[in-house]
Amino acid sequence: MNAKSLFWFFVGFVFVGFASSLWSLLTSILTVMPMPLPYWLLYTPGNIATAGIIVTALMPALYTYLGVALVLGKLLRGLVPIIMVTAFTIGLALLLAKLAIPALVILVIAYVMLIGTYTVLISVTTSRASKALWGVAAMVLALMPPILIGGGLTVMNYIRYMAITEQTMAITASAIETWRLGTHNP
Amino acid sequence: MWSVSRALPVVVLALAIASIVVLVVDGVGASPSLIASIHIGGFGEVDYYASQPMPNVPPGLLVRVYLINGSIIEPVDAFIDVYANAPSGIVHVAMGYSSSLTVPFNNTNWQYAINKWASLGIPFSGYNTSMLVFITYVKGNESWIVPLLIPYNVGWVYRALGKATLSAATPRYILVNAFININELRPSRVVPVRLNGTVTDPQVFGTYNGYTVYNCSLSGPEPPNIYTSSPSYEFTPTSTCLGFNGSLPIAWVTLSNGVIQNDEGLQFELNIYFSGTINWDAMSTDYGDLGTSYSANENWVLSSPTYTIGSQITQPGSVYWYYGGATWAIVNYEVWYVEGTMGAYYMGTTTVSEVLYAPPYDTNVNPAFDYGNGTISMLYYGAIPVSRQYFGYPALNASTVVDYAAFIYTSTGQEYLYQCNGPVNVTTSGTYAITLGGVNTAYGLSLAELGTGLGGLALGISSMLITPSTSSSVTSTYIEFFNVKTGTNLYISVIDASKTYGLPTFGFILNATSYYGNPTTYTCKYGKVAQIG
Numbered sequence: 001m002n003a004k005s006l007f008w009f010f011v012g013f014v015f016v017g018f019a020s021s022l023w024s025l026l027t028s029i030l031t032v033m034p035m036p037l038p039y040w041l042l043y044t045p046g047n048i049a050t051a052g053i054i055v056t057a058l059m060p061a062l063y064t065y066l067g068v069a070l071v072l073g074k075l076l077r078g079l080v081p082i083i084m085v086t087a088f089t090i091g092l093a094l095l096l097a098k099l100a101i102p103a104l105v106i107l108v109i110a111y112v113m114l115i116g117t118y119t120v121l122i123s124v125t126t127s128r129a130s131k132a133l134w135g136v137a138a139m140v141l142a143l144m145p146p147i148l149i150g151g152g153l154t155v156m157n158y159i160r161y162m163a164i165t166e167q168t169m170a171i172t173a174s175a176i177e178t179w180r181l182g183t184h185n186p
Numbered sequence: 187m188w189s190v191s192r193a194l195p196v197v198v199l200a201l202a203i204a205s206i207v208v209l210v211v212d213g214v215g216a217s218p219s220l221i222a223s224i225h226i227g228g229f230g231e232v233d234y235y236a237s238q239p240m241p242n243v244p245p246g247l248l249v250r251v252y253l254i255n256g257s258i259i260e261p262v263d264a265f266i267d268v269y270a271n272a273p274s275g276i277v278h279v280a281m282g283y284s285s286s287l288t289v290p291f292n293n294t295n296w297q298y299a300i301n302k303w304a305s306l307g308i309p310f311s312g313y314n315t316s317m318l319v320f321i322t323y324v325k326g327n328e329s330w331i332v333p334l335l336i337p338y339n340v341g342w343v344y345r346a347l348g349k350a351t352l353s354a355a356t357p358r359y360i361l362v363n364a365f366i367n368i369n370e371l372r373p374s375r376v377v378p379v380r381l382n383g384t385v386t387d388p389q390v391f392g393t394y395n396g397y398t399v400y401n402c403s404l405s406g407p408e409p410p411n412i413y414t415s416s417p418s419y420e421f422t423p424t425s426t427c428l429g430f431n432g433s434l435p436i437a438w439v440t441l442s443n444g445v446i447q448n449d450e451g452l453q454f455e456l457n458i459y460f461s462g463t464i465n466w467d468a469m470s471t472d473y474g475d476l477g478t479s480y481s482a483n484e485n486w487v488l489s490s491p492t493y494t495i496g497s498q499i500t501q502p503g504s505v506y507w508y509y510g511g512a513t514w515a516i517v518n519y520e521v522w523y524v525e526g527t528m529g530a531y532y533m534g535t536t537t538v539s540e541v542l543y544a545p546p547y548d549t550n551v552n553p554a555f556d557y558g559n560g561t562i563s564m565l566y567y568g569a570i571p572v573s574r575q576y577f578g579y580p581a582l583n584a585s586t587v588v589d590y591a592a593f594i595y596t597s598t599g600q601e602y603l604y605q606c607n608g609p610v611n612v613t614t615s616g617t618y619a620i621t622l623g624g625v626n627t628a629y630g631l632s633l634a635e636l637g638t639g640l641g642g643l644a645l646g647i648s649s650m651l652i653t654p655s656t657s658s659s660v661t662s663t664y665i666e667f668f669n670v671k672t673g674t675n676l677y678i679s680v681i682d683a684s685k686t687y688g689l690p691t692f693g694f695i696l697n698a699t700s701y702y703g704n705p706t707t708y709t710c711k712y713g714k715v716a717q718i719g
Contacts, residue, residue, distance in 0.1 A: 175202030182195030
């Protein structure tokens with residue numbers, strides 16, 4: 001198993017998380033400021049969707065990289081992120097083709113595989129703190145759908161907080177792992 | 187062994203910490219979050235943001251203008267004009283030439299519209315209204331105009347200004363992105379026009395057409411405090427006071443181009459008879475007639491010369507009586523409800539129009555012609571935009587017409603006199619007098635009488651000599667026609683501008699083909715149609 005490959009995955013994970021959250025904070029504040037702004041710097045639904053698409057394109061790329069790196073390192077669990085990305089891509093394609101039910105089924109599989117990917121990450125990370133954080137993030141990820149289904153739109157705020165917690169955990173875990181892999185050379 | 191810059195893990199750690207801070211800031215709602223969005227065709231979009239108060243960014247409306255040319259989208263300077271819908275009409279709120287314009291909720295004009303809605307007494311959820319935004323982009327001799335309707339709720343404004351607590355999250359910032367798509371929108375050709383010298387902008391202090399527009403909260407004549415009893419209100423002038431010093435009209439006749447062309451030889455006199463004390467009342471947009479704010483002894487028993495169309499009068503315009511050296515003002519007053527033992531309660535503000543000064547007796551009272559740059563033109567053109575802004579509706583329109591009468595030459599070759607709503611007095615010598623109830627009775631008219639005209643009151647000049655006011659002895663204003671003959675086409679509309687301006691001011695508007703403002707409903711009483719000649 002090549003630790004270098006994993007190192008770059010975690011660096012990428014933090015970068016994407018940082019870029020997307022910074023973009024939304026900066027644009028949301030700048031947008032209401034009385035100053036001329038280029039259109040792409042506005043926090044409008046169109047731009048938020050574009051940013052979302054960029055992030056959704058970058059994250060599968062990162063997970064594919066993770067999966068391939070693991071498989072090449074003779075770890076077959078690398079197939080989990082690869083299946084996740086494949087399922088996600090197929091689900092999205094079905095959604096674009098307006099086949100809602102099959103898309104939903106495939107996307108549910110993708111979501112389960114995402115939780116699986118977090119579990120895979122727990123197994124391959126080297127620090128205990130990082131393992132714990134990925135673990136909590138995976139649990140939050142697993143809890144979100146049942147809560148959303150049970151509570152509907154009334155719990156939307158809690159879901160939002162849970163998503164933020166999950167992202168915070170994942171980013172922190174990635175940062176710790178980057179730090180460990182970058183400063184303690186195996 | 188692989189080499190990685192030692193700095194990279196540090197950078198990643200810093201970025202991670204920064205991301206977490208950003209996520210938390212976002213999570214607690216400290217930064218603006220998009221809660222609703224509307225697309226207005228391809229012309230624009232409206233985005234509503236809930237947010238904690240941001241330093242130096244007052245809550246309100248922010249308009250941004252973007253030019254779309256092919257795949258390029260960029261901010262561009264344009265004329266941005268913002269209006270607020272009020273229950274009684276449209277109020278001009280703000281304008282500018284820029285690529286973005288901020289209109290805070292506490293903008294005075296916007297507040298005026300907001301208070302108008304609030305005064306209706308509907309629950310907050312029922313206050314859904316809108317702003318109107320017009321974007322005009324000009325390039326070379328072409329212009330593109332984009333109108334946008336921006337829905338909002340009055341409750342949001344109150345909440346953002348801390349005046350109300352609403353349960354649900356409400357927008358604090360409303361962003362309007364206007365798109366000038368020069369590939370899809372057809373431009374209008376700009377036709378250069380000669381600026382009309384009669385249109386004045388009273389927002390700018392200075393002298394226009396013989397009027398001195400001044401800030402009457404700083405220099406005299408200044409508006410007085412006004413008190414009313416039952417209910418007890420005290421009205422205190424604020425620092426917003428727009429004074430107009432110059433000639434104020436008493437009565438006028440406006441002749442259209444059609445009359446000049448069709449009714450050559452027709453003669454008329456405009457007469458004002460008044461003797462006694464005139465009480466000029468302050469008229470509030472919210473509280474109505476507040477009572478006398480200025481009074482003076484006047485003695486106007488004056489007949490104009492006989493004017494003949496085609497001789498003395500050869501072009502469209504107005505003939506009018508005025509008193510010179512007088513001052514009229516639009517004043518913003520603070521309103522206090524006064525209760526005997528408990529003190530005073532602040533009720534908000536209201537806009538009042540009132541006369542601040544008029545010369546006594548017949549000092550400086552004269553007839554004059556106005557061919558587009560005089561007092562009457564000021565009333566028609568200059569004061570209309572002002573009244574539209576301050577009162578929410580134009581002062582002079584079809585609804586301010588109180589009387590109608592007409593001399594009509596029918597297709598069968600007969601001349602008829604039609605009395606519609608209005609009093610016409612016919613003398614045996616063949617003159618016709620359209621009489622008004624005199625200057626001082628203007629305020630004595632009930633709403634019902636204003637609605638149905640003065641017909642019941644004014645049966646003739648003689649009956650008008652006895653007035654309801656004890657302070658005056660003679661009061662009458664009328665226009666008298668001579669030389670009405672077969673073929674005369676004359677539609678007479680009598681306009682009452684008193685209610686809006688606080689000036690006892692009436693106008694006779696003469697047209698050749700229809701009544702002023704093309705009214706859709708007016709009553710011509712049966713038996714009031716008389717064949718002439």
